[in-house]
Amino acid sequence: MSIQQTEDRKFDVVKYILLICTGGAIFLLPYMRVLYYDEMLSFLGITPLELGQVLAIYGISSTCGTFFSGILADKYPHKWLLVFSLAATGLGGLYFLTKPSYHGFLILYIFWGLSITFTYNSAYYKSVRYTGSASQQGKLFGSINGGRKLLAWLVALAGTGLFALYVSESRIEAFKNTVLFYSIIYLVIAVLVAIFWKKEEPVADDDKWKVSDFLAVLKHPATWLLGFTIYGVYSINRCMDMVTPYMTNVLEMEPATSAFLNGVRFYAFPFIAGMLIGYLMDKFTNKIRVIQVVTIIGSLTLFGLIFLPTQGSFWHIVFFSLVGVSVITIWGTYATAFSLLETANIPKKITGSIIGVAISIGYLPDISVNYLNNY
Numbered sequence: 001m002s003i004q005q006t007e008d009r010k011f012d013v014v015k016y017i018l019l020i021c022t023g024g025a026i027f028l029l030p031y032m033r034v035l036y037y038d039e040m041l042s043f044l045g046i047t048p049l050e051l052g053q054v055l056a057i058y059g060i061s062s063t064c065g066t067f068f069s070g071i072l073a074d075k076y077p078h079k080w081l082l083v084f085s086l087a088a089t090g091l092g093g094l095y096f097l098t099k100p101s102y103h104g105f106l107i108l109y110i111f112w113g114l115s116i117t118f119t120y121n122s123a124y125y126k127s128v129r130y131t132g133s134a135s136q137q138g139k140l141f142g143s144i145n146g147g148r149k150l151l152a153w154l155v156a157l158a159g160t161g162l163f164a165l166y167v168s169e170s171r172i173e174a175f176k177n178t179v180l181f182y183s184i185i186y187l188v189i190a191v192l193v194a195i196f197w198k199k200e201e202p203v204a205d206d207d208k209w210k211v212s213d214f215l216a217v218l219k220h221p222a223t224w225l226l227g228f229t230i231y232g233v234y235s236i237n238r239c240m241d242m243v244t245p246y247m248t249n250v251l252e253m254e255p256a257t258s259a260f261l262n263g264v265r266f267y268a269f270p271f272i273a274g275m276l277i278g279y280l281m282d283k284f285t286n287k288i289r290v291i292q293v294v295t296i297i298g299s300l301t302l303f304g305l306i307f308l309p310t311q312g313s314f315w316h317i318v319f320f321s322l323v324g325v326s327v328i329t330i331w332g333t334y335a336t337a338f339s340l341l342e343t344a345n346i347p348k349k350i351t352g353s354i355i356g357v358a359i360s361i362g363y364l365p366d367i368s369v370n371y372l373n374n375y
Contacts, residue, residue, distance in 0.1 A: 011132040014196055016144065019128055021189045022082050023148030024155060026120060028182045029093045030058070030112045035156065036163070039175035046102055054109050059366050061113030066121050066363065070217070070356025073122035074349055079197040082127075083190050085120035090186025093179055121359055122352040125338050129351060135282065137339035142278020145335035146271040153267030155185060217353040222344040226337060226354070230362025233295060233334040236302060236326075238369040240265070243323055250310055251319065261320055269327040270335065277332025281339050288340075291333050298329030 033040050033051070041051065072081055092112055100108060132140045159178045166174035217223055243265060247258045280290050301322050308322075309315045338355065346354055 009130060009133045011136065012198065015127065015131050015198065016140075018189075018193050018197060019124065019131065019144050020147040020151055022086060022120075022193065023124060023144065024151030025185050025189050026085065026089065026116050026124075028152065028155060028159075028185065029089055029096070029179070030109070030116060032179065032182065035160065036175055036178065039171055043099065043172050043175055044102075044105055046105065050102055054106050056367075057106065058109040058113045061110045062117045063360050063363060063366075065114040065116075065118030067356055067360035069118050069120065069122040069359075070350075070353035071214070072119060073126045073352025073355070074213075077200045078123040078127045079193060079200060081119045081123040082197075083194050085115050085123075086186045086190035086193065088115040088119075090183045090190065093183030093186065097176055097179055097183075122356040125355045125359075126352045129338065129341055130348075134342045137342045138278040138281025138283075138287070138336050139275075140278070141339045142274035142276075142281065142332065142336045144274075146274020146278070149267050149270040149274070153263065155182075156267075213350050214353060217350050217357060220346070220350075220354060222340065222346055223354045223357050224361075225344075226340060226358035227361030229291065229337050230334060230358060231364060233298075233330050233337070234362050235365040235369050236299065236330045237334060238365045239302070240323070240327060240330075247319075251316055252310075253316065265320075265323060265327055269324055270331045273328040273330075273332035274335045276328060277336050278339075281336045287343050291337070294329040295333050298326045298333070301326040301329070 033055075041048065089112060092108055092115065096105075096108060128140055128144050129137065131144075159181055162181050163174045163178045166177050244258060244262045247253045247261065248255055253261075277290075277294060280294070281287050284290050305319060305322055305326075308319055341351060341354070
């Protein structure tokens with residue numbers, strides 16, 4: 001397929017930077033359990049089972065929010081959708097500091113599931129598309145999604161540094177200070193978007209989203225191509241979550257070594273992936289073929305890990321090198337998949353709706369694959 005550039009769009013460097021900032025911040029609070037699992041349970045006085053129940057319902061609310069997020073992205077200015085998402089999520093962090101009851105915590109996570117999806121997901125990805133020209137789509141999606149992972153890593157490092165500063169006094173107080181730090185980050189970025197995001201052009205009557213357009217979204221092949229492409233590569237991404245316990249329990253690496261390497265896997269490799277695969281998506285005309293090739297390479301590399309010996313530092317190096325190849329190829333496909341919107345000449349007025357439906361399909365592994373991983 002060849003790209004038909006339907007309009008001249010200049011690269012907006014301010015929007016580019018703001019999108020990296022919003023993307024790097026938006027998941028910090030809902031996913032702080034990854035770094036502060038024990039502290040969260042102790043602070044709230046809940047059990048792992050109760051946390052699991054909350055996260056399951058959070059998954060449902062975020063899936064529903066994502067599905068309908070496209071309608072908002074096609075109807076309303078992205079600037080204010082992003083500002084609302086950031087400010088609302090940050091204020092939720094301040095509420096969290098009040099030590100809510102189990103039911104209050106449940107309501108908070110339902111709220112977060114909506115605030116980071118319903119008013120955010122489609123507006124974010126649609127904004128990325130229109131930050132630059134048709135010929136820059138791979139690099140735009142790749143570098144912005146890679147950049148947000150890098151920024152999230154830097155903020156997380158700052159958060160862990162703050163935690164370490166206060167942990168000798170009290171782990172709970174150190175945790176609360178970290179939550180407060182994250183909440184302030186959200187609010188600061190919301191203000192920056194409100195001030196510096198350029199005013200968006202009014203939408204012509206013919207380009208305004210109508211209820212009848214949703215049928216066109218469901219009938220469009222790109223909706224399902226993107227949805228199941230993301231579902232496939234996101235499934236593999238979720239399988240990669242098990243690299244951490246595999247390295248400590250099977251390869252018998254030291255916990256500190258494993259933690260460092262998995263930080264590289266989770267943050268640094270995706271940054272490389274976004275830049276590299278984004279370049280390839282713009283380099284070659286047949287973008288579908290690029291996705292096919294890199295996904296096959298990543299899948300075969302991941303499958304090949306099970307045949308490696310588990311003892312010896314040499315094989316540990318080989319293992320992590322192959323993990324790097326798999327993460328870079330698979331995550332790179334995930335990060336740049338929406339560059340196909342331009343290839344398929346998706347009309348602007350239904351771009352957000354297609355993104356919303358596609359992501360809601362693509363994120364279903366959060367339910368199924370996470371369960372299978374732990375089983």
